Amino acid sequence: MAGQPGFFDLSDRYEALSAAGDPLERLAAVVDFEVFRGPLIAALRRSARVKGSRPPFDPVMMFKILVLQALYSPSDEATAFQIKDRLSFQRFLGLGLDGRVSDATTVWLFRERLVKAKAIAKLFARFDAALKDRGYLAMGGQIIDATVVPAPKQRNTEAEKIAIKEGRVPEDWRPTKARQKDRDARWSIKYSKAKVKEGADPKAAQKSRGPVDLAIPMFGCKNHIGIDKAHGLIRTWDASAANAHDGARLPVLISKGNTGSGVWADTAYRSKKNEAFLAGGMFTSHIHQKRKPRRLLPERIAKANTRRSKIRAQVEHVFAGQKHRMGLIVRAIGIGRATIKIGMANLVYNFQRLVWLEGCTAPV
Numbered sequence: 001m002a003g004q005p006g007f008f009d010l011s012d013r014y015e016a017l018s019a020a021g022d023p024l025e026r027l028a029a030v031v032d033f034e035v036f037r038g039p040l041i042a043a044l045r046r047s048a049r050v051k052g053s054r055p056p057f058d059p060v061m062m063f064k065i066l067v068l069q070a071l072y073s074p075s076d077e078a079t080a081f082q083i084k085d086r087l088s089f090q091r092f093l094g095l096g097l098d099g100r101v102s103d104a105t106t107v108w109l110f111r112e113r114l115v116k117a118k119a120i121a122k123l124f125a126r127f128d129a130a131l132k133d134r135g136y137l138a139m140g141g142q143i144i145d146a147t148v149v150p151a152p153k154q155r156n157t158e159a160e161k162i163a164i165k166e167g168r169v170p171e172d173w174r175p176t177k178a179r180q181k182d183r184d185a186r187w188s189i190k191y192s193k194a195k196v197k198e199g200a201d202p203k204a205a206q207k208s209r210g211p212v213d214l215a216i217p218m219f220g221c222k223n224h225i226g227i228d229k230a231h232g233l234i235r236t237w238d239a240s241a242a243n244a245h246d247g248a249r250l251p252v253l254i255s256k257g258n259t260g261s262g263v264w265a266d267t268a269y270r271s272k273k274n275e276a277f278l279a280g281g282m283f284t285s286h287i288h289q290k291r292k293p294r295r296l297l298p299e300r301i302a303k304a305n306t307r308r309s310k311i312r313a314q315v316e317h318v319f320a321g322q323k324h325r326m327g328l329i330v331r332a333i334g335i336g337r338a339t340i341k342i343g344m345a346n347l348v349y350n351f352q353r354l355v356w357l358e359g360c361t362a363p364v
Contacts, residue, residue: 120343140229141262
């Protein structure tokens, strides 16, 4: 029968995790999570504790639980289990084997309080200030883009869909049913270019019928971001329903703190209104130019778009990291909860990006 694990047994386990390259250990070493304590305390606004009651969990530790959820996308129940099960999670949270672990309900309540306080914007701004203090200024211009974040599909009747679009709750919905229905997420169509068959002339295909688009219906919310060209860090962001027009969000995403004047974006952001906005703010527009219906782009414009694409493609790495490595999906109901989910994904992406940037500058 195995004996009880001792201090040195646990120490050996931690050393083995470090030797294997525990990413959470590196994250904890690079990111100072104490910078979030002030905004978290202000958002939570806890009342005085009743004498004899159980002390509340440390807000920074609870925030780090949300970081784990953004990194690995587990449910609240799975998160509570994984914390009890995984040494790497316990070390990241500063818990010992005998440490008190929050349950799924506590995690949900903590996140709900942040939602009601609309705290994610302040937490994101606090870390952006910390980045600037470490020398990572927004430089080189900015790249703007958006992507749809999937959410569970809703099965509604035509009458229910009409009521939701009009901002009403369907009359036959009881409160219990309404709480389980997402009335903020929307359907959207994602278009992507079909690949030209091997050996075929792409210009000939364009002349005959124009480029073929693949239309993919998607349901959920949308993550709008602006990254700085120099470091690839997310500097501005916004969350909306999936059917929101990308171009309308450009004024919200433009950062006046970037040392570069250039702005890169795809054709969805090109409009007279946006061009006037950029010119009025002394920004240089590098937004892709649109092709007129059934006409080829002039060669000089096509080449200019190609040059812009090489820079604009940097933003796709952000979305790929969030969707594939972090498994970003919105399971919560309502735009408020979706916003904190998307905001945490953007914040945690910056954590990971900072780890990478610090690794590039670390002495060999």
